[in-house]
Amino acid sequence: xxxxxxxxxxxxxxxxxxxxxxxxxxxxxxxxxxxxxxxxxxxxxxxxxxxxxxxxxxxxxxxxxxxxxxxxxxxxxxxxxxxxxxxxxxxxxxxxxxxxxxxxxxxxxxxxxxxxxxxxxxxxxxxxxxxxxxxxxxxxxxxxxxxxxxxxxxxxxxxxxxxxxx
Numbered sequence: 001x002x003x004x005x006x007x008x009x010x011x012x013x014x015x016x017x018x019x020x021x022x023x024x025x026x027x028x029x030x031x032x033x034x035x036x037x038x039x040x041x042x043x044x045x046x047x048x049x050x051x052x053x054x055x056x057x058x059x060x061x062x063x064x065x066x067x068x069x070x071x072x073x074x075x076x077x078x079x080x081x082x083x084x085x086x087x088x089x090x091x092x093x094x095x096x097x098x099x100x101x102x103x104x105x106x107x108x109x110x111x112x113x114x115x116x117x118x119x120x121x122x123x124x125x126x127x128x129x130x131x132x133x134x135x136x137x138x139x140x141x142x143x144x145x146x147x148x149x150x151x152x153x154x155x156x157x158x159x160x161x162x163x164x165x166x
Contacts, residue, residue: 014075042115044108047101054100058093059085135159137166 012020027033045053062085063070070081086093137155141148155164 042112044105044112050101050104050108051097054104055093055097057100057104058096061096062089062093133159133162135162135164137164141166 059082063081066085067073067081070078073081135155135158137151139148139151152166155166158164
């Protein structure tokens, strides 16, 4: 089984990248993938993914600093610039990426804390005092006994004017 790093660092040609981009764009529209993204947003990223994201941001910082016209360059020029950046600033990028990974982790933790959590379970007493309530009881009731009759009367008395179901 291939590891995440092996798959991520595989060298791809321009055509392969474009084909993968088209495939992912098509997949991204499906409801299954969108639901998966929402679930993933509720979880903390793995350290490997955080490190990769931090490295990408560090490289982008270097590009913006030393080559502001990077986005307007031709593909061959961008490849050359990336090689130069990695040769000259590879160690510095690694250092920056390490610090960025820690910042990204803290930022993600803050986001996770801010996200809406499901409501806590309410106590039975709170439900009983609420308006527009329905009272219910369940059981086998086979064979019927006097205890069942008491239960039905109790549910009826608790519900008052509200509906009840057995």
